Amino acid sequence: DTEVTQTPKHLVMGMTNKKSLKCEQHMGHRAMYWYKQKAKKPPELMFVYSYEKLSINESVPSRFSPECPNSSLLNLHLHALQPEDSALYLCASSQGFLDLHYGYTFGSGTRLTVV
């Protein structure tokens, strides 16, 4: 299995809602990432998990809360988002936290719209 699976593919939520994005990989990768990408912009790093522990938080607002229940799963919990948080949220995995030799495998992304 060489895929990273993200669900849902599309999500529309109100500013008072709570929702979660899910990401799953079965490649035995030990590092997982959340990136945010707005239109015509590069992906921006949000969080990095290594061996299920949060290793990097790029000063992301607390309305985004990551969780790594096990080595294959990564969640992003969303609460009280703003319209400017609307973006494509990308999950990625790599062989290891300090092993980027093979780059990332990206999931298909979740297109989030906050209304």
Next chain:
Amino acid sequence: QKEVEQNSGPLSVPEGAIASLNCTYSDRGSQSFFWYRQYSGKSPELIMSIYSNGDKEDGRFTAQLNKASQYVSLLIRDSQPSDSATYLCAVNNQAGTALIFGKGTTLSVSS
């Protein structure tokens, strides 16, 4: 702030031509360099990686790296309309813990 720079384009080439995409990076300590292709509304897909100075060829794609000039390029030979996409250059950050992406170059191949 360590950066990866790309011309945003659009770069327009006719079908069958060579497309040349360029990228510069600011961190001399970077060791791993990648090119991702991203179709509109889709996620990035890895197409090439390069780690040593020189050229690396894979089918119609050739990646070139010059660490002294802090320059990475991607050549696409015999360009096809299906190559029309945004090409993202990515470089490992100084700590080696994540990839930093350039803004991407939009390529349009006309038939």
